[in-house]
Every structure is written in C-alpha cells, then in structure tokens.
Amino acid sequence: MRIAFAAAAAAIAFSTPAMAQDVGTDIVGNDEAVIGTVEQNDGTTVVVNTGTYQVPLGTDAFAETDGVWTLNTTKAELETAYGAIMAEQEAALAAALVPGTAVATVDAQALGVIEEVGEDAVLLADGxxxxxxxxxxxxxxxxxxxxxxxxxxxxxxxxEAQAG
Incomplete structure (x- = not known):
C-alpha cells in the first residue's frame, strides 16, 4: 500500500523530479507552509515526518523551487490521504487476524494457523x-x-532461546 501511495503522490507532484532530499530538510507545500521534515531517504523513497505520520513518498514526488523542496499538496491534504490509506490497511489487517487464517513469514515460510487473537498477541498453532x-x-x-x-x-x- 505504501508503494501505491508513493505512486499517487508522484501524480500530484510538480513535474521537476528531485534527485535527493537530505535528512532534516523541511518540505513545503503548495500553500507555502511546511508539511514536514525528511526523516529518511534511501535514494528511492523519502520518508517525510509530518508530526502525525511518517509518509513514504517517491523521490519524483518532490520539486526544488528556489532552493526549497516542495510537494504539490498541503500538509492537511497529505495527512488526510495517508490517514485514509493507513485506516484501510488497519481494517484489512484486522479482518485477516482471525482464527483459522494461515500465517507465513516474511521469507514465505509457513508458520502456522491462527488459533487465538488476544489484545496484544496472536497464538499460532503448527501441529x-x-x-x-x-x-x-x-x-x-x-x-x-x-x-x-x-x-x-x-x-x-x-x-529456542526463549525455551532455554
């Protein structure tokens, strides 16, 4: 979903692509107000901390105007759009976290099936x-x-370490 959001943000960006934004740089919106600060940049994705969210955006979503890095949106618009994406992801995750759902690891290995979902933990059964x-x-x-x-x-x- 973050990739989809980065692509959507790129569509609303200025046409001049940015090469790199330094960590700590303020990003300004089309209303000339600060949207947030660059928290991370891996050369492909720039994470902007708005104070509410850490929003991942493609580097091509930014433009440099008179030495200032900008996005063609406002802080409120960005936070509203990203908040909606986060809410959708949370709802989809909650819907999947039910007994009987198969769970794999990030390296695509089967881990087990959800047996019980607690307030802050999930019990998986594998045989x-x-x-x-x-x-x-x-x-x-x-x-x-x-x-x-x-x-x-x-x-x-x-x-194994926990078992002693």
Missing part, C-alpha cells in the same frame, strides 16, 4: 507446537496474505 507472537509483528503482504514481519530462521532461533 502440536504453539507460538505466541506480538500483534505488531503482523502485516499483509503485497497479495493481501497475512505474514509475520520476521524470517522463519529468526523466529525459530528466538523461540
């Missing part, structure tokens, strides 16, 4: 083995399948 994982480790992959944001080897190593 006789039970695995409890924090709720914040779960996400949907690009195809909408439920995954854990860790690879299988790391999860197994953590479980």
């Amino acid at each position: 006789e083995e039970r695995i409890a994982l924090p709720l914040n480790l779960f996400a949907l992959d690009a195809e909408g399948a439920l995954i854990v944001l860790a690879n299988h080897a790391d999860i197994m190593a953590a479980l």
Whole structure:
C-alpha cells in the first residue's frame, strides 16, 4: 500500500523530479507552509515526518523551487490521504487476524494457523507446537496474505532461546 501511495503522490507532484532530499530538510507545500521534515531517504523513497505520520513518498514526488523542496499538496491534504490509506490497511489487517487464517513469514515460510487473537498477541498453532507472537509483528503482504514481519530462521532461533 505504501508503494501505491508513493505512486499517487508522484501524480500530484510538480513535474521537476528531485534527485535527493537530505535528512532534516523541511518540505513545503503548495500553500507555502511546511508539511514536514525528511526523516529518511534511501535514494528511492523519502520518508517525510509530518508530526502525525511518517509518509513514504517517491523521490519524483518532490520539486526544488528556489532552493526549497516542495510537494504539490498541503500538509492537511497529505495527512488526510495517508490517514485514509493507513485506516484501510488497519481494517484489512484486522479482518485477516482471525482464527483459522494461515500465517507465513516474511521469507514465505509457513508458520502456522491462527488459533487465538488476544489484545496484544496472536497464538499460532503448527501441529502440536504453539507460538505466541506480538500483534505488531503482523502485516499483509503485497497479495493481501497475512505474514509475520520476521524470517522463519529468526523466529525459530528466538523461540529456542526463549525455551532455554
């Protein structure tokens, strides 16, 4: 979903692509007010911290005007659009976090099936083995399948270390 948002933001951007925005740089909107500050830039995606959200945008969403990095939107418009995307993602994740749903790891290894969803943890069953994982480790992959944001080897190593 973040990729889709970056593409949508690029469509509303000025036509002059940016090459790079330095971390700490203020980004200004088309209303000449500061939208936020660049928090990360990996050369492809720039994360702008608006104070409310950390919004990932493609580098081509930005333009430089008179030495100022700009977006062709306002802070309110950006936060509204990104907030809607986040709400949609949260609803989709909540809908997937139900008993009986298969869960894989980020490296596409089957991990188990949800047995129980608690307030801040999920209990998975894989045959006789039970695995409890924090709720914040779960996400949907690009195809909408439920995954854990860790690879299988790391999860197994953590479980072995926890067992003693």
